[in-house]
Amino acid sequence: MTELTEAYVDSFALNAGAIKNGKDLVRKNSFQKLARTEDGTLLFGECKGSGKEPYSCSADFLKAEQPIFRCSCPSRQFPCKHILGLMHAYVDGKTFDIADIPSDIADKREKADKREEKKKETAAAPEGKESKRKVNKNALAKKLASQLEGIELAHKLIQQMVQAGLASLDMRSIRMYEDQAKQLGNHYVPGVQATLREVFVLINTSDNHEAIYTEAFEQLASLHALLKRSRDYIKARIEDPDLPMDITSNLEEKIGHAWQLSELRELELIRRDVELVQLNFRSYTDEARGEYVDEGHWLQLHDGEIVVTRNYRPFRAAKHIKEEDSVYMAVQTKELFTYPGDLNKRVRWEEMTMRELNDADRKNIRSFAERSSAAAVKAVKNHIKTPLADKNPVMLLHAAEVAKTENGCVLIDDQGGRLPLSNISRIGHPTLQLLPHLNHEQIKNTAVLVMFEDHLSEGKLTAQPLTLITENEMIRLYY
Template sequence: MTELTVAYIDSFALNAGAIKNGNDLVRKNSFQKLARTEDGTLLFGECKGSGKEPYSCSADFVKTEQPVFRCSCPSRQFPCKHILGLLYAYAGGKTFDIADIPADIADKREKADKREEKKKETAAAPPGTETKRRVNKNALAKKLASQLEGIELAHKLVQQIVQSGLASLDKRSIRMYEDQAKQLGNHFVPGLQAAFREVFILINASDNHEAVYSEAFEMLAALHALLKRSRDYITARMEDPELPMDITSVLEEKIGHAWQLSELREQELIRKNMELIQLNFRSYTDEARGEYVDEGYWLQLEDGEIVITRNFRPFRAAKHMKEDDSVYMAVQTKELFTYPGELNKRVRWEEMTMRECSSGDRNKIRSFAEHSYGAALKTVKNHLKNPLADKNPVLLLHAAEVAKTEKGIVLVNETGERLPLANIARLGYPTLQLLPHLNQKQLKNMAVLVMFEDQLSEGKLVAQPLTLITENEMIRLFY
């Protein structure tokens, strides 16, 4: 069983409230029974509840990378506070009696073993005998035709807005355009619909529309390019039903496709036995899509690639969904699923174990940092030329020092190249004001995770520091 640290247990909790409630049960001595099997793979116990009978809860670590939690309580949160309390009790050194595995859990383990064996037999079947996901060609043709209609409708809306001019947009006209954009919800293009909403939200949020015109025009130009790419792509798929889905870019996701893990596996977008360390984390609200987003920036220790995890929690269902948080331990996973994309690809895993980070990990992270700022800027500029690209790419750079000049704070590399730093308004987490509070040792010979943004209104590319990695510590400027 993986060492049960508090940080590891916290990673299972749905939100901060669940963490507090689980710890409260331990503090109040609510557990009437605490037990574990002799091999330590199963923790189980009984916890006082609101009824006459206590709740039976267990944490099964027979598969370390995929623990199974069970509880007899009616809570819709999972894992519930009773399971979390059981884990916190163990991590906190509470006494757990040695006991035999309960019969019902032994039976469930046996059934799980049989399912796993069947999966292995299927995976070991000769090539060509495996069952592939069947595609209903008639249903696909109808969906593509509907998407094409949605794209044409979206194109007309963009034309209307551009021809009328942004200066003509007032609350009344914006409401009219929003009502028209709602029709896109009937055409399987939620990504395009959200792109329209972003424009309207940007303009509505500002009392001075002229101040956001440059950004609004940039968004409309990107939307126009997306619509053109989408039209060509959907038309090609309609003409050739055998044409595979695009897995080289984020086009499908921009249109609105939600990739399933089974699809990523089928497309072989998967890597085996990977280790990742989270360099930074943030949560934000995406009003256009109506969801909360938990976003983690990670480094793959095998190759130094910076990847991103995103956990989407729709407003209506957020309280029932797991809320991601900062992770300070290294994550080990047997299967890492990678979504289509280019720089800073999105990744996901189902099973994981965790271990403590070491100085060796920090040194390895630092070894992957780009030393040439010229090369870094070239990478970013080439990335931003793609209209489908994420507008805020993240890179890991090496800095000999952080210096203060007459024009502001800069990163300086060994050859004297300078990279000006600035806060990115869209990020919503200013960090430059924190740097003067660090001592000089922390501001020399480090790797710096930075986020870039092309600020068209000012005609410059800016970078904001997110995390500093020195030989002795990792300093997250927000988390």
């Protein structure tokens, strides 16, 4: 069994409230029975509930990378507070009696083993016998035709807005455009619809329209480029039904395709036996998509690539979806699914274990930092020229020193090159004011995780520091 720690247990919780409720059960001595198997792979117990009979709960770590939780309570949250409380009781050192595995759990383990054997037999089937996902070409043709109609509708809306002029936009006209944009929901282009709504949200939330003209025009230009690429791509797929989906860029996701793990597996977009360390985490509200987003930037320990995880929680269902949080341990996964994209690819995993970070990990992380700020700026500028690229890429840079100047702060590399540091709009949370609180050793010879932003109106590229990694510690300025 993976060594249980408080952070590891909390990583399973849906939200902070579930963690608190689980700990409260331990504090109130609500568990009438606490037991574990001799091999330590199963924790189980009974917890007082609102009914006459206690709830039976268990945490099965036979497969450490994919634990199975069970509870007899009716809660829709999973894992529920009883399961979390059971694990926290173990972490807190409560006495767990050694007991045989309950017969019902033994039966479930046996059935799970049979399912696993069947999966292995299927995976080992001779080439050509394993059935792949079949595509209904008639349904695909109808979907592509509908998407093309949606693209043309979005293009007309942009034309109307530009011809009328952004200065003419008021609450009434924006509502009219939003009503028209709702029609895109019938054309399988939710990504395009959300990108269009970003413009409406930007204008609606600003009292000074002139102040956001540059940003609004930049968004419209990006949307126009997306529509052009999407139109050409969809037309090509209509003309050639056998043309595969684009996996060289994030175009499909920008249009609105939600990649399934089965698709990524079939396309072999998987990396094996990967260790990752989270360098930064933030949660934010995406009004255009109607979702809360939990975003983490991670470094792969074997090659230093910075990747991103995004957990989307729609407003209407947020309380039933696991809320991600900061992770301070190294994550180990046998399969890392990688979404199509370029810099800061989005990733996801189904199974994982965790371990504590050590000095060797920090040394390894620091070794991947780009030592030339000029090279970093060049790479970022080349990246953001791509129409579909994320305009706020994240990189790990080496700083000989983070220094204060008359105009703010700069990152100075080994060659004396300087990268201006500032608080950027994408984050919406300042971090520069924290730098003066660090001691001299923490801001010299350090690796700095930064998020870039291109200030078009000022014609300069700046970066906001998110995390510093020294030889002895990782200092998160925002998490």
